[in-house]
Amino acid sequence: MTAPRLGTGILDRIGDTGLLELRRVVPSECARVFLKIEAENPTGSMKDRMALAMIEAGERDGRLSPGGHVVEYTGGSTGVSLALVCAVKGYTLSIVTSDAFSVEKRTHMAALGANLALVESDDGGMDEALTRTMIEAARRITERTGGFWTDQLANTDQLSAYHRMGAEIWDQTRGKIDAFVQMTGTAASCRGVSEYLKSKKASVLTVAVEPAESAVLSGGPTGVHRIEGAGAGFVVPLWTPEPIDRIETTSTADAMGMSRRLAQSEGLLAGTSTGANLLAAIRVGTELGPDATVVTVMCDSGIKYLSTELYRARENHSEATR
Numbered sequence: 001m002t003a004p005r006l007g008t009g010i011l012d013r014i015g016d017t018g019l020l021e022l023r024r025v026v027p028s029e030c031a032r033v034f035l036k037i038e039a040e041n042p043t044g045s046m047k048d049r050m051a052l053a054m055i056e057a058g059e060r061d062g063r064l065s066p067g068g069h070v071v072e073y074t075g076g077s078t079g080v081s082l083a084l085v086c087a088v089k090g091y092t093l094s095i096v097t098s099d100a101f102s103v104e105k106r107t108h109m110a111a112l113g114a115n116l117a118l119v120e121s122d123d124g125g126m127d128e129a130l131t132r133t134m135i136e137a138a139r140r141i142t143e144r145t146g147g148f149w150t151d152q153l154a155n156t157d158q159l160s161a162y163h164r165m166g167a168e169i170w171d172q173t174r175g176k177i178d179a180f181v182q183m184t185g186t187a188a189s190c191r192g193v194s195e196y197l198k199s200k201k202a203s204v205l206t207v208a209v210e211p212a213e214s215a216v217l218s219g220g221p222t223g224v225h226r227i228e229g230a231g232a233g234f235v236v237p238l239w240t241p242e243p244i245d246r247i248e249t250t251s252t253a254d255a256m257g258m259s260r261r262l263a264q265s266e267g268l269l270a271g272t273s274t275g276a277n278l279l280a281a282i283r284v285g286t287e288l289g290p291d292a293t294v295v296t297v298m299c300d301s302g303i304k305y306l307s308t309e310l311y312r313a314r315e316n317h318s319e320a321t322r
Contacts (some may be wrong), residue, residue, distance in 0.1 A: 031285030044301030050158035051081035076105030083112035128233025162192025269302035
């Protein structure tokens, strides 16, 4: 029996997450599909990896001094992860976010000590205008406070965190991986993991996923969607097509439906982006056939979305027991 991993603090618990084969939600004609369980990170999100990498890079090169102030715009998960890292390391934090993102994320950020600036959305949707408004608000806060702006859409420091994630997947599959599928937000996780896997095995099929309602990477028009943390509405600075073989799209409704199926058939409570990942992974896996292995990502825990349309309690229409 393996002894539990020991650490000197909560930040030591970031990474080294499990890889789980899905059994019931994957059709018989599909490849084996494995899910990287990023909900095992301390805040329940893969964003813990990139938050730590960006902060530590700022520390190393002097952009962030002891006791300094950090600024970021975020759909929520990056903000929660930065709030955790800043709390542990003794930095203050200003977060620009929006009512388009779950109240659980905003409450979590505040509980960890972040100061929040809320940007109103257009009826709860995510689109290019909202993203750009949040970015501009973060820029103004940075100018006013003199803080360290992590600027997640343009910050290449986070790529090292996702190279590590790629190394974990490579080791966990013992190199027997045929395809990797991942949703794009900043594009850093899809790019970073794909870069690492391609460096080990050039034949690995790498697939980026984006919202069908705003499929800008696929050459489509910008639009409004409700997949939190994904689809900024424009081609983000960290996107580069070189390590990516193809792009798949999924609608918000389909992604939510798959997330609910995942919870009810596999017992895995995840966010909408995970549902989108799984839909694309099954498409790819069905093309590759049952002898192949596909890896995709459980980006975060569904506990972050219990108040949202994804999991909000619905009226039970069944007849009550008398």
